[in-house]
């Protein structure tokens with residue numbers, strides 16, 4: 001068994017060396033006019049199609065906000081288990097996820113998460129009358145945590161707004177296009193992450209198994225430990241459309257070669273595309289497939305921010321039988337969360353009270 005463990009560690013190391021590739025870094029503040037914005041957009045679109053991940057340059061202020069948010073992440077995770085597990089709500093997924101709670105593709109992920117969904121007062125119409133899933137009061141472990149995470153999310157969201165506008169221009173759209181409109185008042189959220197070392201996880205290396213994310217853009221910040229792997233599309237490799245019931249990205253190619261290690265780089269966000277962006281761009285941009293492998297020795301901290309469409313944003317797709325299918329972002333998100341957290345009180349309530357149906361009571365936005 002020991003020899004097997006050593007062998008698998010060597011395998012991971014070799015794979016890392018073989019598949020390390022550099023990703024292009026872009027500055028969304030650089031363009032001086034529409035023409036330069038369009039040119040930058042075209043380069044970004046090409047890089048996303050080729051590498052499936054880009055890096056966006058941060059300024060000093062954004063670096064500072066990242067450091068403060070990561071510090072609060074560390075501090076929170078130093079609390080004993082009992083001090084963390086109490087942050088759970090049955091109306092929203094905002095709160096703590098313990099290591100081993102999250103499930104993707106039949107595997108339990110070795111990750112601790114503090115999820116931050118948008119806050120809605122308990123008297124808000126959406127909570128009280130419409131009883132929407134994923135809508136409730138956001139609880140935070142402390143005021144310092146709330147301030148640091150929210151400030152980081154705001155700065156990241158501002159960058160994503162600029163980036164989406166630039167990507168649309170790169171795709172040939174006119175300024176203030178539909179992609180930018182779809183994320184206005186979107187269901188933006190974050191996952192504040194702590195990964196165990198393989199040692200702490202008893203030799204297991206699975207941080208998060210292969211999957212795509214659900215919305216438009218994902219912008220992540222990580223410390224210097226590293227563990228994120230992405231899978232650029234090569235040789236026309238088939239990708240499931242994660243928003244269709246009969247197709248999925250969860251667990252796809254998890255144990256097969258072809259993954260690229262994302263070497264931690266200072267002062268950048270790593271950015272990639274999610275399911276709804278794939279749908280909204282008619283698959284010109286495809287949702288990035290990624291996974292996390294635990295470092296052998298070190299714990300790892302990261303924050304993933306999700307820039308999303310409106311909860312009731314509706315898209316049209318055609319399924320494998322050629323039938324038209326309406327995809328509502330809020331339903332896709334809720335489905336993915338209930339699958340990932342089958343035993344959480346939030347999920348049990350959504351299922352027993354059939355809350356997902358309530359999304360149909362919202363006006364359709366297409």
Ligand SMILES: [Fe+2]
Nearest residue numbers: 211212213290
């Ligand atoms: Fe992800």
